[in-house]
Amino acid sequence: MPKDSGIGASPKRREDVRFLSGTGNYTDDIQVNGQAYVHFLRSDIAHAKINGINLDAASAMPGVIKIFTGADFEGVGGIPCGWQVTDRHGEPMQEPAHPVLAQGKVRYVGDQIAAVVAETLEQARDAAEAIEVDLEELPAVVDMKAALADGATKVHDDLTSNLCYDWGFVEENKPAVDAAFEAAAHVTTLELRNNRLVANPMEPRVAIGDFNRATGDSTLYTTSQNPHVIRLLMGAFVLGIPEHKLRVVAPDVGGGFGTKIFHYAEEAFCTFAAKALNRAVKWTSTRSEAFISDAHGRDHVTKIELALDADNNFTALRTDTYANMGAYLSTFAPSVPTWLHGTLMAGNYRTPLIYVNVKAVFTNTVPVDAYRGAGRPEATFQLERVVDKAARELGVDPIALRRQNFITEFPYATPVAVEYDTGDYHGTMDALENMADLSGFEARRKASEARGKLRGFGVNCYIEACGIAPSNLVGQLGARAGLYESATVRVNATGGLVVMTGSHSHGQGHETSFPQVIAEMIGIDESMVEIVHGDTANTPMGMGTYGSRSLAVGGSAMVRATEKIIAKAKKIAAHLMEAADADIELKDGAFSVAGTDKSVAWGDVTLAAYVPHNYPLEDIEPGLEETAFYDPANFTYPSGAYACEVEVDPDTGKVTIEAFNAADDFGNIVNPMIVDGQVHGGIGQGIGQALLENAAYDENGQLLSASYMDYAMPRASDVPFYGVDHSSQTPCTHNPLGVKGCGEAGAIGSPPAVINAVVDALRSGGHDIHHIDMPVSPSRVWQAMNG
C-alpha cells in the first residue's frame, strides 16, 4: 500500500499554494525603501574597441542619479571564475579579466558598457539612449575552429590565443587508446554538434543592492540557486566585503536550470552602487536582456570514435571536442566540458580504454556555463549516438549491442577516474522494454506508413554523476570551493522543527520532500517541520542547489543533524524516565524504555530541553539545536534507459514525438510524485533541445534567435504523455538515505533517444542517413531527406 506520509509518500507540494496563488515572494516583489533603478547599456556589436564614452547629455537627463562606466571599477575586482582547469601539459588554463563593466573593449552582444542609475526605470532607459559611445568595430570571433586558426583575431589581447585550455583525459591513456584503434575490428566515427541553448527560466534575473550606512552592512537580494556561493565570490573576489558585513538573500526563485548558479556582474554592480550612492539599487532583467546576458548552455562540437572487436565488444573510445566558453569565463564554465563531461564518457559500458580531448575556446558570444545536466548531456549524447550508429553499421540490434557491453559488476572503476558504486543497467532496460511495448512497434510503424508517415524508435542509456563532491577530490580537480552541504535543525520547545539548509529550492519541492525525511526519522507529522533556505543571515554556510545534489548532499546533512538531535533527545528522555541512554527507543514520536511500558512523548522531551527543571544539566546543555556539515565520499550515479518513438512527415520534415518512456534508477525515493515531475520537466527540456531550441549566431556575432519569435521553447503540445518508471532501485551505498538525485536525468537522457528515433524513421524510409544535428527542425529533416 502506498504510504501517505514520510519517505516514499507523495504529499502535494506545500510551496505550490503560494506559487499557484500569486503569493510567492520573488526578488522583483521586494521593494526596498528609496530604491533607485539601474538600466545597463549593452553592446549591440560583438567585438569593438571603446574609443570613448560621452555622458554629458545623458547625465543631465531627468532623474539621473549617476552613470557608471568601466572607469568607476578600476581597482575593483573582476568577476571570478570558480574552477581552474589544468591542461594536457600541466599548465593552468588561460583566464581573462572579467570586469564588472566593460573596460577598453566590448566582447559580445550584451556586454555592459555603462550602467545608468535613476529615480525610475524609464528615466534610466531614456538616459541610456543619450549616452554617446564611440565603438570601433573589430572582426568578431564566432566559429570555434576559426577562432583557433593562426592569425585569428583575439577576444582577449593579453592572452596568447583564443584557446582557454587543451585538456587531455586521461592523458597517460592516449597511446594505449590509439593502439586499440589500430587493432580494432570495426571503428565507428561520428561528428556532431551539441547545440547552444538559452536556459529561459520563467523568472528573469533580478538583483537589488542595499547598504546600511549606520552599520556598514551590504545586502544583495538576488535570483540565485546558491546565495552563500554568491556571498563568497562577490564578497571575497569582487568587492572586498567580509562575509559578516554582507548578506545575500535568494527568496522564491522562479526556476534556475543552472543559469542562476553563477555570480553575475549585475549582482556586483547593484551591491557596489548601493554603497557608492547610499541608495538601494534595483535591476530587473527583461526577457530580451536575458537572452544576451544569462549564461548559455552546451555548444560543443565533437568528433567521437568507437572501436569494437570482432565480437562487438567495445574496446576503446576517443573523442575530440571543441567547447565554447563565450567571451569570458563564467563561474563554473571550465569544469563543464572537462570534469563533468570527460568523467562520464564510459557511460554504462565496459569500454576499457578511453581518451577525451577538449579544447575550450573563447569567442565573441555570451559566456557559456552549466545548464541542466552540464557536461553530462553532452557526454551522453555523443556516446549514445555513436553506439547507435555502430549498431546500424554492424547490423545488430541497438539494444542488444548495449546490453552486451553493459557494466554488471559494482563497484566499477571506469578508465575515466570515477567509481560507480551501484547500478543495474539490465534492470532499467528491462523496465523500459516493458513500458515501451517493443513487440507492438512493427504494427505501429505499419499504421504510420498507411498514413504516409515514417515511424522510428530510438533508445539510449545514460549514467550521470550527481551530488557533486567530495571536496578534497574536487579541490584536486581545480574547484576553488568545497562541495559539502549544511543543515541546522532547531527543535522548538513545543516540538516543532525548523530546518535551516544551505540547499536552495527554486522549483524542486524541498519544502515538501525534506520534511518527509525528518518527520519519518522522528515519527512525527510532516506539518511539524518547516524548511528555511535562501538567506545567508539565517542558514549555515552551504553550497546551494545544482548537479542534482540537494537530497543526496543537503538531505544527508539534514539526516546527520537530526541524528544528533535524536541522540541528545534520548539522553533527556532517559533522564526523565530514569533509565539508561542505551535503553531508549524512539518510535512514532515517543521515547520508550526497551522492555518496559514507560514512555514520554516527543513534546515532553523538547519542552524539557527548553524548560530544564528536571534535566541532566551536569551532563548536557539545555536546548535542542544541532548543525551538521556533510561532505560525501563519492558522487552518486543515477542511471537509466530511455526510449522515444517519433513520426516524421516526409512531405514537410516535421517530427512529432509519439511516445517517450523513461526507466530510471535513482536509488531510494522520498517523494515519487516530485521525482516524476523532475523527470517530466527534464525530458521536456531534452525534447526542446532535440527538436526546437537553438541559440544561433551569425558570422558577425549577432544572436539570431534572441527572442521567442525565433527561439523555440517546447510547449505542451510538443511533448507526449510520458511513461516513467522508477522500479529499478539500487540504493547509493555511501549516503545515509541511499538516494542518487533525479533533477537532471531527464535532460541528460532524452536527446539521444529522440535523434536515434528520427534517424531510425528516416532510414526506414530508405534514406541513408546516420545523423542530423539538433535541433531536428522540419527544414533540417527535409534537407537531410533531399540531399
Added chain:
Amino acid sequence: MYNFDFEKPSTIADAVSALGSEDAQALGGGQTLLPTMKQRLASPSKLVSLKGISEMQGICTADDGALCVGGSTSHADVAAGAGAYPGLAALAAGIGDPAVRARGTIGGSLANNDPSACYPAGALASGAILVTNTREIAADDYFQGMFTTALDEGEILTEVRFPVPEASNYQKFEQPASRFALVGVFVAKYAGGVRVAVTGASEEGVFRWTEAEAALSGNFSADAIADMAPGEDGMISDLHGTAAYRAHLVGVLTRRAVTAAA
C-alpha cells in the same frame, strides 16, 4: 515605452480627426504595436484606439452575399462568427493563442501586413475588398510587399468584404518558435476560378501563385498540381528554413489545402 497620449473615439470620423495630429497612430488590438513600443522601436505621440467604434465591430452578410467583417473585429469573433465562410473562420481560429485572438483585430493584421501573417493570405485568396474611411481597395492592389500596403497615413481600415467561395481551405505550417506561418496557403474556389494566396514564403510578402491557380481552375484536385512548386528565387531564407524548403512547402500545402477543400 515612451510616453504617449491616448484617445478612444466612438466614431470613425472622430478617429480620423484624432489621427490627424503628428505621429498619431491607430491602435487595434495592440498585439503587434504594443510589443514594438515596449521595445522602444515605435514612438507614436498619440494612440487612437479603434476598439470603441461600434460601426467597426462585428460580422454581417451583404446583399451580394459577401461576408463583411468590421475592421476592429477580433480574431476570436471571426473564428466564432464567420460560419458562412468556414475557411476564414478556421484561419482566424489558428492565429496565435487565445489571448492574442481575444485582442488582435483583422484591421490591425491587414494594416500591418506581416509577411508571415495569416489574414493577408485569406484576404488575397478571397479577392476581398478592403474598405477604408475614404475608399475601397481591391486585395490585388492592397498588398505591396512586406509590411507595406496601399493605406495612406492616417487611413483607417473600417471593414473587409469577403466574397464567399464555393470551397476553401487554409493550410498553415507553423514556424516552430513564433507559430506564425513559416508558410501558409489559402485556396479559394469561386465559380469564376480558383485563387491561391501564399504567406510566409516570399520576400515580397503575400502573393498569388498564379501557375497553380491556372492548373486548379481547370481541375480542382491535388493531382492537377502534383510535383508543382514555385521557384525558390525571392523566397525567404532564414534560421527556420531555406528558400528551397519554403518553395517546396508551398507546393505541399497547396495540395493539402485543395484536398481539404474539395
